Amino acid sequence: MSAAHHHLDDETLNAVLDGEATDDHRVDASGCPECAARLARLGHVATALGAPVSPSDADRRRAAIAAAVAAHDAGVTAPPPLHLRRRRRVSPGWAAAAAVVLAGALAVPLVDGLGGNDEGREAATAGDRDITAAGGSVDEEGALADQQATPEASGGGNQLGEIDLADLDELAATIDRDRPSRDTPAAARSEAVRPYEQAADPVCEEVARQRDPSLQALAFAAQGSVTGRPAVVLAFEVTAPGTPSTIRLLVLAQDNCTELGTASAE
Amino acid sequence: MAAVRAGDTDALDTLLQRHYDALHRLCRRMCGNDADADDATQEALLAVVRGLTSFDGRAAFTTWAHRVTVNACLDELRRRGRRPGPSDQTGLDSGPGALHVVGDPEPGETVALRLDLDAALARLAPEVRAVVVLRDVGGHDYAAIAVMLGIPIGTVRSRISRGRSRLAELLGNLSPSPERPTP
Numbered sequence: 001m002s003a004a005h006h007h008l009d010d011e012t013l014n015a016v017l018d019g020e021a022t023d024d025h026r027v028d029a030s031g032c033p034e035c036a037a038r039l040a041r042l043g044h045v046a047t048a049l050g051a052p053v054s055p056s057d058a059d060r061r062r063a064a065i066a067a068a069v070a071a072h073d074a075g076v077t078a079p080p081p082l083h084l085r086r087r088r089r090v091s092p093g094w095a096a097a098a099a100v101v102l103a104g105a106l107a108v109p110l111v112d113g114l115g116g117n118d119e120g121r122e123a124a125t126a127g128d129r130d131i132t133a134a135g136g137s138v139d140e141e142g143a144l145a146d147q148q149a150t151p152e153a154s155g156g157g158n159q160l161g162e163i164d165l166a167d168l169d170e171l172a173a174t175i176d177r178d179r180p181s182r183d184t185p186a187a188a189r190s191e192a193v194r195p196y197e198q199a200a201d202p203v204c205e206e207v208a209r210q211r212d213p214s215l216q217a218l219a220f221a222a223q224g225s226v227t228g229r230p231a232v233v234l235a236f237e238v239t240a241p242g243t244p245s246t247i248r249l250l251v252l253a254q255d256n257c258t259e260l261g262t263a264s265a266e
Numbered sequence: 267m268a269a270v271r272a273g274d275t276d277a278l279d280t281l282l283q284r285h286y287d288a289l290h291r292l293c294r295r296m297c298g299n300d301a302d303a304d305d306a307t308q309e310a311l312l313a314v315v316r317g318l319t320s321f322d323g324r325a326a327f328t329t330w331a332h333r334v335t336v337n338a339c340l341d342e343l344r345r346r347g348r349r350p351g352p353s354d355q356t357g358l359d360s361g362p363g364a365l366h367v368v369g370d371p372e373p374g375e376t377v378a379l380r381l382d383l384d385a386a387l388a389r390l391a392p393e394v395r396a397v398v399v400l401r402d403v404g405g406h407d408y409a410a411i412a413v414m415l416g417i418p419i420g421t422v423r424s425r426i427s428r429g430r431s432r433l434a435e436l437l438g439n440l441s442p443s444p445e446r447p448t449p
Contacts, residue, residue, distance in 0.1 A: 009427075010427045010430070010431045011423060011424060011427035013427075014423075014426050014427045014430055014431075015408075015423060015427075018401065018407070018408065018426070019407075020407065020408050020423070041434050042430050042431070042434055044434075045402075045430050045433045045434050045437065046401075046402045046430065048383055048437070049295065049383065049387075049398065049399070049402035049403060049433075050402045050403055050405075052291075053290075053291050053294040053295070053303075054294075054300060055287070055290075056286070056287070056290045056300075056303070056304055056307065057300075057304065060304045060308075061286055061290075063308075064286070064304070064307060064308040064311050065279060065282045065283060065286060065311065067308065067311075067312070068278075068282055068308075068311035068312050068314070068315045069275055069278055069279050069282065069315075071312055071315050071316070072275070072278055072315040072318070073275060
């Protein structure tokens with residue numbers, strides 16, 4: 001009667017599989033059918049684990065990289081804020097339509113308010129042209145007269161045209177004054193701000209939030225340009241303890257979310 | 267890397283673009299579902315960026331980034347106090363009612379196999395999962411994994427064995443012969 005054959009244990013077989021075993025063990029494994037069969041099964045596990053996975057969502061990928069780059073630029077060392085996690089997505093079509101409506105509500109009085117100097121007036125003119133294209137018209141109190149503006153009439157949505165950085169303070173003050181938080185019933189305010197739960201450019205919005213965790217609800221979002229460079233205008237509500245919320249306005253380069261200008265409503 | 271460490275934003279962007287998919291793959295296997303993997307990858311990228319100043323260049327960037335990523339995943343799993351989510355409900359069991367894939371398994375062959383893999387991985391302790399993932403997804407050798415996780419190479423060896431053997435047991439289709447002959 002021959003001596004019983006001792007099969008290699010799983011630890012040794014895994015080492016063989018991974019090229020981490022001795023030559024003797026490799027020879028033993030190849031000469032033992034039972035060991036070879038077990039080795040093949042373990043190999044199937046390893047192969048299955050190494051198989052490709054479904055690719056990451058492209059927007060999420062872009063946002064993650066942009067946020068990391070922004071964190072690097074800002075020297076941020078704090079943990080990422082929770083809003084970088086799964087955020088409710090807003091249907092682009094619905095958001096665009098809603099943005100058009102609020103563009104009339106906010107941007108037109110904003111443009112009207114930009115008359116402090118010649119530069120501001122130029123910015124107002126550019127903005128006025130675009131807002132007119134959005135199809136909204138405003139009465140003397142700045143109330144939205146035509147809330148039936150459609151995306152088709154918008155010429156691309158919430159556009160401010162050329163933005164003059166010298167007028168950002170006034171821009172922020174105008175948005176602060178006209179936002180629906182003042183004297184607006186809670187339900188109506190909720191409906192009004194909903195379009196801005198996520199900006200038309202969610203990447204720059206998230207980058208901005210990464211840089212400044214105090215930023216809260218997005219009160220206004222638009223696109224425009226600064227000396228011809230495509231830019232994103234984002235206005236966030238911010239609240240300091242014991243004080244009413246106010247507006248912080250950011251103008252960010254659309255290509256890499258670099259901050260081009262900022263202002264706060266006083 | 268020199269450009270990145272010198273503060274070149276474009277170089278950093280390029281570096282992260284190049285490594286994102288590999289880091290996401292690690293996170294996907296560690297976390298067990300796409301949503302958690304996206305979150306963990308985000309955390310990992312930020313951890314990589316935050317750690318760039320401490321990266322001394324002695325290890326390859328890939329090795330270092332994989333270590334940071336797996337640690338970020340472990341932190342994420344600890345924070346959430348649970349093992350991977352959705353796959354917990356698949357009812358995977360090694361008993362008669364186990365989910366099995368019929369036929370020879372091939373990489374990425376079927377959704378059922380992937381679901382089984384996620385569910386099976388969820389049954390592994392995170393520290394065992396990390397070692398197996400670094401080996402089979404990251405492609406690192408035992409010595410590198412030992413350094414990355416700060417554990418003895420013997421521990422790496424035993425965890426890989428424990429992890430793969432358990433997976434083979436759970437994925438019954440991959441081990442159709444449950445009994446091995448007794449010597």
